[in-house]
Amino acid sequence: MIDLVHAQKVFKEYLKSYDEESGDIKLKIVHTYGIMEKSEYIGKKLNLNEGQIELAKLIALLHDIGRFEQRKSLKEFEDFKGLDHAEYGLQVLFKDGWIRKFIEDDKYDDIICKAIENHNKYQIQEGLTKEELLQAKIIRDADKLDNFRVKDTEKFENMFHYNPETIEYETISPIVYKTFMGCKQIDVKERKTQVDIWISYLAFIFDINFDASLQYIVENNYINRLIDRVEYKNEDTKIKMEEIRNCANVYVKERLKLDERKEY
Numbered sequence: 001m002i003d004l005v006h007a008q009k010v011f012k013e014y015l016k017s018y019d020e021e022s023g024d025i026k027l028k029i030v031h032t033y034g035i036m037e038k039s040e041y042i043g044k045k046l047n048l049n050e051g052q053i054e055l056a057k058l059i060a061l062l063h064d065i066g067r068f069e070q071r072k073s074l075k076e077f078e079d080f081k082g083l084d085h086a087e088y089g090l091q092v093l094f095k096d097g098w099i100r101k102f103i104e105d106d107k108y109d110d111i112i113c114k115a116i117e118n119h120n121k122y123q124i125q126e127g128l129t130k131e132e133l134l135q136a137k138i139i140r141d142a143d144k145l146d147n148f149r150v151k152d153t154e155k156f157e158n159m160f161h162y163n164p165e166t167i168e169y170e171t172i173s174p175i176v177y178k179t180f181m182g183c184k185q186i187d188v189k190e191r192k193t194q195v196d197i198w199i200s201y202l203a204f205i206f207d208i209n210f211d212a213s214l215q216y217i218v219e220n221n222y223i224n225r226l227i228d229r230v231e232y233k234n235e236d237t238k239i240k241m242e243e244i245r246n247c248a249n250v251y252v253k254e255r256l257k258l259d260e261r262k263e264y
């Protein structure tokens with residue numbers, strides 16, 4: 001049994017050296033708890049056992065532990081500009097030894113390690129065991145689901161480093177548009193404008209592992225809600241955003257329909 005109440009106490013202790021009231025640190029803390037909820041939601045939908053669900057929630061609690069140092073030392077949340085927060089998180093947990101404060105038993109260490117290592121990569125690495133792969137898929141989906149909540153509700157100034165108003169006048173980089181219309185995730189390095197970044201969040205739908213997660217996105221109407229959060233004042237962007245909306249909605253519908261058919 002995993003003591004999640006104890007683990008959450010340790011998490012609070014870890015956060016003591018960070019300014020919990022600063023807007024973006026707070027956002028990441030709330031995000032962590034949001035992901036725990038989504039991991040539990042997915043675990044239940046998949047009919048996993050209690051132990052697997054507890055482990056998924058522990059991984060959710062720990063997976064972004066490297067974010068806080070990244071934010072403090074680099075004033076940055078983007079991995080490609082410096083430190084990879086997953087790698088740094090593993091260092092905090094397994095080199096600095098924080099993992100044993102969170103959980104006494106070391107039998108889950110490999111699963112925790114692989115899930116965290118793979119949570120922010122473009123795709124999951126080859127060669128994981130069945131349980132490692134399962135937990136890696138859960139954390140990746142749960143992270144994306146809570147990201148949709150954040151993008152739906154959070155103030156733009158807490159999500160972007162630039163003037164939030166300029167997003168309305170921007171254009172979409174051709175490569176970003178083309179990648180999205182091909183139903184692929186956007187490489188962070190290809191993003192040039194804030195609209196590109198916004199579209200890259202929508203493209204999370206192309207990397208969802210479980211139907212239950214995709215269904216959750218549909219039920220919350222996140223695709224339309226995110227697109228409608230911005231008033232696109234550039235005519236070309238406005239037209240392309242409608243094409244993106246259509247592409248996304250068709251993709252989701254088709255995928256859920258196809259998977260439904262598979263059951264028969």
Ligand SMILES: [Fe+2]
Nearest residue numbers: 063064119120
């Ligand atoms: Fe992360």
